[in-house]
Amino acid sequence: MNALLEKQGDGRTDRVVEANQVIRARLAEKRHALMAQGRPLVGDVVLWPNNQRRRISHDFGDSYQTSFMTAGSFYSSSGHGSFSGTLQPPVFAEFLIATDEISQEDFWFFSENRAGAGRGVQCKLPCRVWRLEPFRRTRKEAESHPRALSAKEFWGRDKYQYNLVVESIMNPRVIDEPDYF
Known part of the structure; x- marks a missing residue:
């Protein structure tokens, strides 16, 4: 965990930590509400046919781009994810099958919701796990x-x-x- 999510024992830092813990809890609540809609979200995990785990990095509506697990970073300020990094070619949305698994994955947000250099706070947020099952068509x-x-x-x-x-x-x-x- 990031130092800005753990108590330090001094007044100022503890207030920042408490504010960031509230932000992280709200992001998790928002993420759960979005997950209840039943569609893939940026940041969700995809189990690939070759047993790789990847993350959804971009949503085109009818298809999704994924990235390798360490190919970038996921920012969240609303429960949605925003990806910065290397994207792979898109796969059709209908190839993604929901599983019952929820995984805690890496995201970041700005400390105290104030943008600025060096203000990133790492956290874990819930993500649904999907299975990629591609198929041929006539x-x-x-x-x-x-x-x-x-x-x-x-x-x-x-x-x-x-x-x-x-x-x-x-x-x-x-x-x-x-x-x-």
Whole structure:
């Protein structure tokens, strides 16, 4: 734990510590409320098919980017996570299956909610654990996917780029190359 979350025995520091403990408790409450919505959150953990543990780093709505567990840092001021670091290619949202596991993961916030250099406080916040279960689709299924519909509208059905999108939906690269991601 960070020194700004542990009592030091002097008046000023103890007040800062108490303020930071309240902030951390509120962040945990907000995180639990967000988790109750049942959708993946930035900062959540994903169990990969090759047994790696990664964290959700960016939410596109229909897909999520993940990062390796030590590839950056997660800031929180509202229970939501904000990631800074190295991102991996996105995976479709429907590949993520919720588990019953909740994991305490690393985040940080500004001491006393005041931004400034050297004011970061490390803490643990609850995160749901998801399992990545990618699957293949038929061409018809892939063509009805929102990403394919968007590509069709943008490029047109007969364009090479549209067919690349459909092919990536039919045969997600993560199935054959989980280490690539």
